[in-house]
Amino acid sequence: MSAPGTPAAGGYRRERQAYLRGFVLAALLTAVPFIMEGTGGSSRTTLLWVIGGFGITQILVHVRYFLHVDLSPERREELALLVFSAALLALMIAGMLWILYNMYVRMM
Amino acid sequence: MNAPAPALGLTMSVEPQHAHEARSASALSGFWLFMMSDLILFGLVFATYVTMLMPASFALGPGPKAIFELPGAALETAVLLTSTFTFAMASLAIKYERGRREVVAWLLVTLALGLTFLSLEVSEFARMLAAGDRPQRSGFLSAFFGLVPLHGLHVFAGSVWLVLMLIEIARSGLSDSVRSRLARLALFWHFLDLIWVGIFSVVYLGGRA
Numbered sequence: 001m002s003a004p005g006t007p008a009a010g011g012y013r014r015e016r017q018a019y020l021r022g023f024v025l026a027a028l029l030t031a032v033p034f035i036m037e038g039t040g041g042s043s044r045t046t047l048l049w050v051i052g053g054f055g056i057t058q059i060l061v062h063v064r065y066f067l068h069v070d071l072s073p074e075r076r077e078e079l080a081l082l083v084f085s086a087a088l089l090a091l092m093i094a095g096m097l098w099i100l101y102n103m104y105v106r107m108m
Numbered sequence: 109m110n111a112p113a114p115a116l117g118l119t120m121s122v123e124p125q126h127a128h129e130a131r132s133a134s135a136l137s138g139f140w141l142f143m144m145s146d147l148i149l150f151g152l153v154f155a156t157y158v159t160m161l162m163p164a165s166f167a168l169g170p171g172p173k174a175i176f177e178l179p180g181a182a183l184e185t186a187v188l189l190t191s192t193f194t195f196a197m198a199s200l201a202i203k204y205e206r207g208r209r210e211v212v213a214w215l216l217v218t219l220a221l222g223l224t225f226l227s228l229e230v231s232e233f234a235r236m237l238a239a240g241d242r243p244q245r246s247g248f249l250s251a252f253f254g255l256v257p258l259h260g261l262h263v264f265a266g267s268v269w270l271v272l273m274l275i276e277i278a279r280s281g282l283s284d285s286v287r288s289r290l291a292r293l294a295l296f297w298h299f300l301d302l303i304w305v306g307i308f309s310v311v312y313l314g315g316r317a
Binding site for chain 1 (some may be wrong): 118137140141145148151154155156158159162164178181182185186189192193196197200204205208229257286292295298299301302305306308309313314316317
């Protein structure tokens with residue numbers, strides 16, 4: 001147990017603040033698309049753009065605040081791993097959707 | 109031995125690295141590799157789900173608008189997001205030596221939230237099955253029951269792991285082994301919440317839009 005005022009206690013407060021910030025940001029980024037969808041009134045296109053944009057932003061918030069991966073040199077390995085996996089995934093998903101959508105259009 | 113490196117993020121101690129911490133750090137890197145392969149798995153199941161969103165894949169059965177309810181999804185999301193925050197508090201309590209009682213309290217809250225999430229999900233599936241919306245009903249429903257319960261299964265595995273950690277804490281306190289394992293479980297738990305962001309965006313919100 002560290003006494004208040006020591007460097008460790010300052011570190012604890014700072015890290016707790018960071019987690020709180022991440023939590024509040026994630027909650028806001030979740031609430032907005034849910035509320036927009038729940039109240040209706042926006043067009044389908046607007047809604048899909050908002051859901052996509054807020055979703056991707058929230059994933060970045062989780063990576064930054066909960067998985068602790070940022071642009072600092074100490075986190076370069078995890079960042080490289082994440083970016084590489086995301087790139088692979090993007091190739092596979094985009095390729096799969098492209099091919100299957102083409103087949104769908106040709107068969108209908 | 110390398111120069112002592114400052115411990116950042118999800119390490120469970122602010123002290124410079126010792127041999128056991130170096131081992132723990134390398135185990136954490138290995139766990140990152142596992143998570144990224146798991147991410148690829150989830151990504152492809154997501155892609156399969158998206159290909160099943162064409163009306164032809166509903167096979168005259170229900171589509172996303174007919175079966176997904178917004179309040180249920182919102183509640184599940186809130187519970188899981190809160191559990192990721194409470195786990196983060198448990199990690200901090202270990203890292204800053206705030207005592208076993210506080211660590212166990214946060215872990216118990218996290219476990220309770222995880223189990224709440226699972227029971228909400230199971231009751232949602234039960235409602236769908238009772239209405240005849242079974243996986244074999246259509247390609248769309250197969251894809252849904254492939255994706256969302258896969259995440260649920262991960263949360264279940266995480267909860268079992270959490271129970272095992274609580275038992276280990278009760279038996280041997282906050283040992284080095286407990287710290288190292290909890291760091292990996294924390295990573296896993298946060299990762300599952302990240303996957304859930306994809307699920308509520310693509311399946312629930314995107315499906316009802």
